[in-house]
Amino acid sequence: MSPDLKADLRDGQRVYYSPRYIASIGDHIMPIHKFALVAEGIEATRLPLRLQTPEPISDADLLRVHTPEYLQAIATGEPLALAQSQKFPWSPQLADAVRWTNGGTVDAAFAALEDGVAGNLASGFHHSHAAYGEGFCTFNGLVVALEKLRAEGRIRRGLILDMDLHYGNGTASLLESRPWAHQLSIYGNWYKKNLAYRDVLAERAPDTANCASVPVPAGAKGAEYLDLLHASLPAAIARAKPEILLYQAGADPYREDPYSPLDLGHEDLRARDAAVFDIAKRAGIPVMWVLAGGYTKDTSKVVEVHVNTFRAAHEIFGAAPSVSGLPRS
Numbered sequence: 297m298s299p300d301l302k303a304d305l306r307d308g309q310r311v312y313y314s315p316r317y318i319a320s321i322g323d324h325i326m327p328i329h330k331f332a333l334v335a336e337g338i339e340a341t342r343l344p345l346r347l348q349t350p351e352p353i354s355d356a357d358l359l360r361v362h363t364p365e366y367l368q369a370i371a372t373g374e375p376l377a378l379a380q381s382q383k384f385p386w387s388p389q390l391a392d393a394v395r396w397t398n399g400g401t402v403d404a405a406f407a408a409l410e411d412g413v414a415g416n417l418a419s420g421f422h423h424s425h426a427a428y429g430e431g432f433c434t435f436n437g438l439v440v441a442l443e444k445l446r447a448e449g450r451i452r453r454g455l456i457l458d459m460d461l462h463y464g465n466g467t468a469s470l471l472e473s474r475p476w477a478h479q480l481s482i483y484g485n486w487y488k489k490n491l492a493y494r495d496v497l498a499e500r501a502p503d504t505a506n507c508a509s510v511p512v513p514a515g516a517k518g519a520e521y522l523d524l525l526h527a528s529l530p531a532a533i534a535r536a537k538p539e540i541l542l543y544q545a546g547a548d549p550y551r552e553d554p555y556s557p558l559d560l561g562h563e564d565l566r567a568r569d570a571a572v573f574d575i576a577k578r579a580g581i582p583v584m585w586v587l588a589g590g591y592t593k594d595t596s597k598v599v600e601v602h603v604n605t606f607r608a609a610h611e612i613f614g615a616a617p618s619v620s621g622l623p624r625s
Contacts, residue, residue, distance in 0.1 A: 305614040308344035310407040311335075311606065312400035313417040316352075319393040321384050325554075326432050327595045330602070334417050334587060337603040343610050350403040350416070352395035357402065358435055360443040361470060363427045370394065370434060382429030394434040397421075401437035401542075401586055402444050408584035409450055409540060413573065413613040415606060419588040420456070420544040422464035423487060430466060431487060438542050439470045441584070442477050445540065452476060455538035455581075457529065457572060460546030460588040461556055462487040463496075468507040478536035479507040482524055484549055484558045486511070494557045508532055512549075514557035518564030521549070522571060529575050541576050541583045545569055547590030547601035554591055565601050569608035577612055585609060 317331045338345060358367055369378040370391050379386040397418035407414035420438035423431035442454040458464035458481040465487050471477050485492040486499050493499040496511035503509050510528050512521060533541075545568075547553070549560050569585075576583045585605055590598035 305344055305411075305610055308346040309606070309610055309613070310346045310348050310404070310411060310414040311338060311417060312348045312350045312404045312415070314349050314396050314400070316396040317393055317400070317418050319387060319390040321390065324384070325591050326384075327590070327598065330590065330595055330598055331417050333595065333599045334602045337599050338606045341603065341607060343607065348403065348407075350396065350400035352392075353399040353402060353435070353440065357440055357444050358398070360447065361426060361440050362435060366427050378428060382424065382434045383432055384434070398435050398437040398440055401584070402441045404586075405441040405445055405540065405542065405584040406450070408582040409445070411582075412577070413583050413585070413609050415585045415609065417587060417602075420458070420542065420586045421466075422458055422460060422544060422588070423462070423466040425466045425469050431462065433466060436466050436470055437586070438467055438544065439474070439477070441542060446476070451539040453536060453538050454478070454540050454542065455480065455532060455536040456542045456544070457532070458483070458544045459525075459549070459568065459572070460544050461485050461548035461553065461558070462492060462589070463501045463509065464544070465501065468501065468504065471506055472504070475506055477506065478532065478538070480510065480528055480532040481507070482510040482512060482528065484512040484514070484516070485555060492555060506536070512558060515559055517559045518561070518567065521558070521560060521564060522567060525568060525571055529572065533575070533579055533581065538581055541581045543572055543583055543585040544588045545572075545585050545602070545605045546588045547592075547598045548588070550590070550592060550597065550601055552592045552594070552597060553589070554593075562597075562600055562604065566604040566608055569605045570612055573609050573612035583609070
């Protein structure tokens, strides 16, 4: 993709969603119904939009990343401990839903290569490992999407930018054997073995050859958060030389989130999104974004974070690059 990448969004940004993303999981901290609320919210912006229904992910695509035994457990519910390793109660509806959410990530990635930017109204499921799930993540759609793009000759190299509150530990584990793919995780909680650690300076993720760990100190405000992004994303792009950027735009860094030790408001997270899209556009890299995290009791505040990601993508890719995305010296 050339450095003068300019997406024409007059016909609308392609965003993927299906009511089949939603499964009944009972009284759970994960507000799974938010997917529908975000779809309604982006439609209400009246910005140009092409809301698309994806195809569910296939076994062939999942098996590039996940083990046959794990796929079987998710499909059948047996063994139950493995089928529920992501901390959701298993059901046939859940087994169906995760096929659709991950299919949306793959379809949005292909759309981003064509349009410059596209989104999926589900998570990238960054805690999922090859043989089991963790932290509300069943299949790792981010790595599944990169593998499919590469298998079909659409890319040779890719970069995942993970700005969920929690470190993308599942993605990092999967990329150990994939040197052509890189991850930059900017996080306020270090997550391992289904436990989150709030003091990321005392307990942080290690850097690896292709996965950079950027911890955000507890209490960080917007300026410090953006400084870390501006300092690390251009460097990650230079290392990875990606042909696509997959951006996990978390809502859980928000200051009212029960997991968040950070002091970030809606304006800070929207500035984060605008900076990501602007840096990528200046570098000529198409971006596929997904929403992630968000456990604030007032779900409307989570929805606002996610709708603002859509707004930022439209504002940056539908216009000339802004000064906000320039790498800082």
